[in-house]
Amino acid sequence: IDGMTTNHRIALIPGDGIGAEVLPPAQQVLDVMARRYGFNLSYTSYGDWSCERYLREGAMMPADGIDQLRDKDAILLGAVGYPGVPDHVSLWGLLIPIRRGFRQYVNLRPIRVFEGIDSPVRRARPGEVDLVVVRENVEGEYSEAGGRLNAGFPDEMAIQETVFTRAGVTRVLDYAFMLASRRTGRLTSATKSNGIVHTMPFWDQLVAERAASFAQVAWDQEHIDALAAKLVLEPARFDVVVASNLFGDILSDLAAAVAGSIGIAPAANLNPEREFPSMFEPVHGSAPDIAGRGIANPLGAIWAAAMMLDHLGHPAAARDITDAIASVLAKTDTRTPDLGGTATTAEFTEKLIELL
Ligand code: ATP
Numbered sequence: 001i002d003g004m005t006t007n008h009r010i011a012l013i014p015g016d017g018i019g020a021e022v023l024p025p026a027q028q029v030l031d032v033m034a035r036r037y038g039f040n041l042s043y044t045s046y047g048d049w050s051c052e053r054y055l056r057e058g059a060m061m062p063a064d065g066i067d068q069l070r071d072k073d074a075i076l077l078g079a080v081g082y083p084g085v086p087d088h089v090s091l092w093g094l095l096i097p098i099r100r101g102f103r104q105y106v107n108l109r110p111i112r113v114f115e116g117i118d119s120p121v122r123r124a125r126p127g128e129v130d131l132v133v134v135r136e137n138v139e140g141e142y143s144e145a146g147g148r149l150n151a152g153f154p155d156e157m158a159i160q161e162t163v164f165t166r167a168g169v170t171r172v173l174d175y176a177f178m179l180a181s182r183r184t185g186r187l188t189s190a191t192k193s194n195g196i197v198h199t200m201p202f203w204d205q206l207v208a209e210r211a212a213s214f215a216q217v218a219w220d221q222e223h224i225d226a227l228a229a230k231l232v233l234e235p236a237r238f239d240v241v242v243a244s245n246l247f248g249d250i251l252s253d254l255a256a257a258v259a260g261s262i263g264i265a266p267a268a269n270l271n272p273e274r275e276f277p278s279m280f281e282p283v284h285g286s287a288p289d290i291a292g293r294g295i296a297n298p299l300g301a302i303w304a305a306a307m308m309l310d311h312l313g314h315p316a317a318a319r320d321i322t323d324a325i326a327s328v329l330a331k332t333d334t335r336t337p338d339l340g341g342t343a344t345t346a347e348f349t350e351k352l353i354e355l356l
């Protein structure tokens with residue numbers, strides 16, 4: 001609209017450890033893009049939503065936390081996690097309420113082996129590996145259904161139920177097939193219907209049903225064990241990999257490792273209908289071992305910021321950022337220590353912005 005600048009309201013949740021060190025570089029890159037493409041980003045920072053807050057006050061975020069985020073256009077998250085605080089606290093105290101509260105049922109994790117990065121996998125040649133894991137993000141194996149019985153008795157047991165709903169599986173499959181049709185038209189579904197005899201056959205059935213509506217997509221399915229092996233041996237064979245919550249969690253970490261460093265990989269928690277804000281974050285955690293030293297690799301957060309701009313309707317700006325990531329790795333020796341270099345987070349960010 002003439003004379004009006006698009007404004008995007010961004011919630012920043014730096015979290016713990018290096019989370020707070022990688023968000024400022026991402027913001028710097030975003031601000032360059034806002035100037036170049038003429039949109040406006042207004043940030044609200046939730047600086048103390050973290051495990052440190054949990055240790056002080058017994059909660060990762062305030063009771064009305066979800067309501068505070070509701071009117072935002074997107075959420076950019078650093079990382080949450082702190083030594084001594086169990087992972088399930090940060091997961092159930094912040095990440096899962098946001099994912100479920102805002103129906104972010106797609107977890108999108110792109111993986112690329114960039115020129116200039118050594119993959120630990122010999123056959124993962126730069127440029128050839130360019131895939132996306134689409135992970136179902138709100139149901140499946142990570143359910144609260146189940147319990148512990150007979151504590152202290154010899155027949156003590158734990159039961160954990162997996163919940164797949166037709167609506168919940170279908171919507172993430174639709175997203176994955178749509179994405180595959182816009183990319184190379186190939187989709188692989190992760191299954192385990194030989195061992196998991198109720199839920200996975202239902203998943204497979206729904207994949208076959210949805211596939212009928214996407215005739216242009218060539219699809220297949222692989223058992224999760226074989227698929228894990230193939231992603232290591234022949235990652236270039238894959239384009240879109242769609243998986244349940246647990247399988248997708250495992251595969252996306254595996255694929256990020258194939259790409260050379262966990263410091264590079266981003267994740268988008270998407271509410272495709274845009275009823276609620278989506279959330280963008282690096283895949284890595286708070287990395288307490290290197291926190292406070294200014295050497296964290298900011299690429300995961302910067303790539304996540306690019307995915308955020310794409311979601312907000314600025315695909316050209318998003319491409320500029322991923323092009324700059326590819327350039328800084330292919331054309332310069334500037335690297336953070338996780339990639340074998342000596343640059344600090346700030347030096348590496350400066351180099352990337354120069355190329356941008
Ligand atoms: P959390 O408890 O928050 O998950 P973590 O100890 O599991 O934290 P991760 O962040 O998952 O740590 O990463 C594991 C290791 O990878 C870290 O110990 C760190 O050395 C390295 N690492 C992770 N992210 C980065 C990064 N952005 N830059 C450099 N090294 C990183």
Ligand code: MG
Binds near residue numbers: 081285
């Ligand atoms: Mg971790």
